[in-house]
Amino acid sequence: MAHLYRQGWCLASVLLVPLLVLASPGLLKLNAVGPAWGVLWLLPWALVDGPVSGALVGVGLGLLLDALHLGPVTVVPALAVLGWWWGRLGRRGAPIDRSGSLALLAVLGSLLLGVTVLAQQLWRGELVPAAAQILLAQALITGLLAPLVCSLQVLLWRQQLPGVRG
Amino acid sequence: MQAGRGFRLSAFRVLMAWPWAVLALLLLAVRLGKGAFVLDAYALLSRPFWPGSAQSEWLRSAQRFDQQTRLGQLDADNQRLRGLLALQNQQPGLVAAPVISRQEGGWWQQVLLGKGSLQGLVVGDAVVGPGGLLGRIASVTPSTAQVQLLTDPGSRVGVWVARTGQHGLLVGAGSPRPLLRLLDKDTTVRPGDVVTTSPASTLVPANLSVGVVQAMDEQAMPAPEAVVQLSAPIAAVDWVQVIPAVRSPVVP
Numbered sequence: 001m002a003h004l005y006r007q008g009w010c011l012a013s014v015l016l017v018p019l020l021v022l023a024s025p026g027l028l029k030l031n032a033v034g035p036a037w038g039v040l041w042l043l044p045w046a047l048v049d050g051p052v053s054g055a056l057v058g059v060g061l062g063l064l065l066d067a068l069h070l071g072p073v074t075v076v077p078a079l080a081v082l083g084w085w086w087g088r089l090g091r092r093g094a095p096i097d098r099s100g101s102l103a104l105l106a107v108l109g110s111l112l113l114g115v116t117v118l119a120q121q122l123w124r125g126e127l128v129p130a131a132a133q134i135l136l137a138q139a140l141i142t143g144l145l146a147p148l149v150c151s152l153q154v155l156l157w158r159q160q161l162p163g164v165r166g
Numbered sequence: 167m168q169a170g171r172g173f174r175l176s177a178f179r180v181l182m183a184w185p186w187a188v189l190a191l192l193l194l195a196v197r198l199g200k201g202a203f204v205l206d207a208y209a210l211l212s213r214p215f216w217p218g219s220a221q222s223e224w225l226r227s228a229q230r231f232d233q234q235t236r237l238g239q240l241d242a243d244n245q246r247l248r249g250l251l252a253l254q255n256q257q258p259g260l261v262a263a264p265v266i267s268r269q270e271g272g273w274w275q276q277v278l279l280g281k282g283s284l285q286g287l288v289v290g291d292a293v294v295g296p297g298g299l300l301g302r303i304a305s306v307t308p309s310t311a312q313v314q315l316l317t318d319p320g321s322r323v324g325v326w327v328a329r330t331g332q333h334g335l336l337v338g339a340g341s342p343r344p345l346l347r348l349l350d351k352d353t354t355v356r357p358g359d360v361v362t363t364s365p366a367s368t369l370v371p372a373n374l375s376v377g378v379v380q381a382m383d384e385q386a387m388p389a390p391e392a393v394v395q396l397s398a399p400i401a402a403v404d405w406v407q408v409i410p411a412v413r414s415p416v417v418p
Contacts, residue, residue: 032271
């Protein structure tokens with residue numbers, strides 16, 4: 001069976017995520033909080049390529065993103081779990097890739113990512129007073145961008161894998 | 167008869183000269199009143215020509231110039247005296263660096279500078295912008311340096327309140343306003359006090375502006391806490407200056 005990760009340039013597109021995180025375009029910010037770019041990239045990938053690929057790529061993406069942030073807080077477990085979960089959803093029968101579903105999945109993913117970061121900061125005694133605000137702002141802006149960004153990616157990845165149900 | 171007519175004539179003349187008498191009385195009143203009426207009249211007439219905003223602007227710019235000159239002289243004097251006390255062994259050269267990426271909202275509060283170890287930056291250097299201290303360098307690559315902002319939850323910098331002479335720990339809170347944890351239980355710090363880096367600090371250069379105390383929580387445990395508004399506008403800073411940390415000479 002064909003897999004997306006066999007195609008080098010598809011996998012290389014993950015490098016766009018750290019670049020977007022660093023560039024953090026000011027127009028795509030809500031209350032100075034940018035979207036979770038990792039979630040926006042991982043969601044269509046996992047939906048198209050399945051749970052194992054999703055989890056593995058999630059781990060790789062998490063390692064890339066951790067390298068950009070100061071401190072030992074990590075996003076690897078959250079992204080791995082999300083990749084696995086979304087991969088399983090993508091392999092289910094009913095089509096999941098409607099705009100509304102994508103937005104909902106992206107919001108849930110962003111919330112899960114934020115909660116794991118928050119939990120680690122709590123554990124380290126570095127509680128952010130504005131945590132709820134950041135969590136909600138990131139979930140909202142991620143959900144708003146997801147129908148546009150993720151739908152395009154789902155289409156693009158499906159074109160690369162003609163054998164996959166479309 | 168002649169004399170009588172002459173007398174009546176002169177009396178009539180005196181009566182006819184009443185305006186002069188009024189004038190004389192007026193002058194007498196002016197004299198006795200120390201010219202109050204004249205001065206008030208002069209003030210009324212000359213009002214359009216009074217010194218206005220242009221003059222006050224001159225004076226203010228002259229004052230600013232004076233203050234800047236004095237600041238420069240006091241700074242030089244301070245450096246000389248610190249040198250005599252061997253607190254700071256060399257005058258550090260500032261390195262100007264552009265901000266090439268900023269994440270001042272969200273879970274991490276950091277900016278990325280476009281200069282790194284090739285330009286002599288090392289981990290721990292203080293980063294200042296227009297307005298005061300911004301943060302410290304947390305990691306360097308050959309051409310970039312990550313700055314941990316004072317607002318980052320992991321940031322801890324020792325500061326002091328100049329007015330009361332009390333030390334405290336500036337703890338990032340993830341929001342634009344970090345917390346000042348005072349070390350003393352009894353404190354007279356109040357909103358409006360200026361927070362600077364400690365004069366005895368070894369991690370960051372002494373006497374850098376940090377911010378102003380905005381609110382005070384005296385009930386906080388275990389010691390009072392204050393909310394500090396930073397004086398440097400992080401969201402608007404495009405170029406920063408890195409102050410290389412003072413490397414004390416190795417004593418054999």
